[in-house]
Amino acid sequence: MKAFFDKIKQNEFYKMWFKDALPYITGAILLSVFQIVTFATTKNPWGVSGVFANWGAWLYQLIGGSVDNWYYFSSPGAQATLEAGIINHGSTWRNIGIIFGALFATLAASGFKIKKLKSYKQVIAASLGGLLMGYGARIAFGCNIGALFSGISSMSLSGWVFGAFMFIGAIVGSKLLVKYFM
Amino acid sequence: MSKEVVLDCFGEACPVPLVKAEKALEKLEINDILIVQIDHSCAMKNVPEWARKQGHNVEIEEIDDGEWEVIIEKVK
Amino acid sequence: MTTGIQRSSSSTRRSPRKKKKNQIPFAIGLLIVIILIGIWLATKENHQALYWMLGLAFGFILQRSRFCFTASMRDPYLTRSTSVTKSVLIAFAITTIGFAAIKYGYFIQELAIPGQSYIAPISIATAVGAFMFGIGMVIAGGCASGTLMRIGEGFWMQVLALFFFVVGSLWGAHDYGWWMRNFMLAGKRVFLPDYLGWFGGVLCNLLIIAVIYVIAHKYGNKKSESELH
Numbered sequence: 001m002k003a004f005f006d007k008i009k010q011n012e013f014y015k016m017w018f019k020d021a022l023p024y025i026t027g028a029i030l031l032s033v034f035q036i037v038t039f040a041t042t043k044n045p046w047g048v049s050g051v052f053a054n055w056g057a058w059l060y061q062l063i064g065g066s067v068d069n070w071y072y073f074s075s076p077g078a079q080a081t082l083e084a085g086i087i088n089h090g091s092t093w094r095n096i097g098i099i100f101g102a103l104f105a106t107l108a109a110s111g112f113k114i115k116k117l118k119s120y121k122q123v124i125a126a127s128l129g130g131l132l133m134g135y136g137a138r139i140a141f142g143c144n145i146g147a148l149f150s151g152i153s154s155m156s157l158s159g160w161v162f163g164a165f166m167f168i169g170a171i172v173g174s175k176l177l178v179k180y181f182m
Numbered sequence: 183m184s185k186e187v188v189l190d191c192f193g194e195a196c197p198v199p200l201v202k203a204e205k206a207l208e209k210l211e212i213n214d215i216l217i218v219q220i221d222h223s224c225a226m227k228n229v230p231e232w233a234r235k236q237g238h239n240v241e242i243e244e245i246d247d248g249e250w251e252v253i254i255e256k257v258k
Numbered sequence: 259m260t261t262g263i264q265r266s267s268s269s270t271r272r273s274p275r276k277k278k279k280n281q282i283p284f285a286i287g288l289l290i291v292i293i294l295i296g297i298w299l300a301t302k303e304n305h306q307a308l309y310w311m312l313g314l315a316f317g318f319i320l321q322r323s324r325f326c327f328t329a330s331m332r333d334p335y336l337t338r339s340t341s342v343t344k345s346v347l348i349a350f351a352i353t354t355i356g357f358a359a360i361k362y363g364y365f366i367q368e369l370a371i372p373g374q375s376y377i378a379p380i381s382i383a384t385a386v387g388a389f390m391f392g393i394g395m396v397i398a399g400g401c402a403s404g405t406l407m408r409i410g411e412g413f414w415m416q417v418l419a420l421f422f423f424v425v426g427s428l429w430g431a432h433d434y435g436w437w438m439r440n441f442m443l444a445g446k447r448v449f450l451p452d453y454l455g456w457f458g459g460v461l462c463n464l465l466i467i468a469v470i471y472v473i474a475h476k477y478g479n480k481k482s483e484s485e486l487h
């Protein structure tokens with residue numbers, strides 16, 4: 001059995017499809033294809049970070065909080081989504097799918113390794129970075145998938161504005177990273 | 183005698199390995215060797231790409247599941 | 259290994275190497291779990307199995323090509339590398355054409371154009387939010403999709419980043435009303451075809467992409483050339 005799996009590792013098609021990294025361009029084309037598939041089938045472009053607001057609301061409800069009179073969740077649609085619960089939330093499954101898809105790709109390439117937190121700097125960087133991304137994405141109508149990739153591809157000027165200011169943010173972030181978090 | 187420096191970037195996500203490698207290589211002399219230890223698949227793409235673009239000799243060794251060493255020989 | 263960089267023995271064999279484990283059986287096991295979850299989701303309402311498959315495809319593609327939206331914004335400044343930036347621009351161009359085709363199809367059938375909620379109002383909130391997001395993704399080592407992808411790769415740091423991403427999202431949702439009242443309501447939603455026509459809108463989008471591509475290409479090559487001399 002082990003010999004069989006070791007033999008797969010030598011197979012040229014295995015290497016091509018599962019082992020060697022694809023060129024960025026190939027990634028770009030494949031992501032575009034699935035963006036278009038997403039839009040054609042679900043009538044909405046791909047989005048990632050909106051889901052996290054719902055996760056936050058469900059977590060908050062779990063510890064006894066209520067978001068009922070928050071403007072963000074006040075629309076009937078948002079209320080219905082919260083009511084239906086996380087198990088029935090399609091976009092939640094899409095996000096979990098991203099984790100599983102990446103995990104499968106990593107295992108298939110025999111490259112999985114658990115990477116523990118290395119230093120307190122990583123803890124601060126991840127926490128602060130996560131908070132900034134979460135808050136920023138909510139007030140800017142999405143992350144670099146929903147607001148940038150999907151926004152620009154939907155021919156929305158907001159996508160370009162988002163991109164320009166995110167680029168400035170990335171420069172500031174790079175300076176901070178090199179100075180404080182490395 | 184050329185020097186050999188091992189740079190431990192295990193557990194570091196992009197762009198930390200690349201920035202660290204850039205800094206470390208700057209301090210080395212020509213013909214010295216820098217070994218960057220990486221366990222992040224994205225860095226496995228951008229560190230060798232950067233080093234090759236700079237014109238250095240680059241070799242990659244998979245030392246364990248999800249662990250690699252990028253061996254860079256400074257040529258200029 | 260044709261060039262053969264000569265390494266001293268001390269660094270190559272510091273410790274006896276562990277024998278590599280083959281993880282392909284685990285991948286097959288996971289694939290079975292993935293399929294079972296898919297079958298279960300297919301029995302539920304709201305096309306959840308479809309979302310599941312789309313997520314799997316995105317995660318697989320992101321990991322296989324090491325695609326990173328964060329790198330596309332960060333690397334030009336940090337390392338002057340623009341190869342990821344250019345690929346992201348190509349994705350924008352292809353997807354623009356696909357989206358325009360779908361939207362236009364609805365338009366000529368006189369149906370409501372789908373996905374127009376993604377045409378967001380432009381205001382100070384867009385600028386502030388995008389700026390915050392830009393800082394956050396660089397220091398956390400990944401954006402939203404990148405964070406999820408890296409969790410799949412085994413990074414604990416990104417699990418932490420995801421938790422705080424969720425907390426930050428809740429915080430943002432909490433303050434959303436304030437931003438709405440003060441800025442977003444006055445913001446304009448600009449759908450390019452409304453101003454330039456369908457053909458003009460697509461062309462304008464592609465032209466902006468092309469101009470940035472040329473800048474990225476020239477800028478990205480500069481450093482390596484200047485250092486050669």
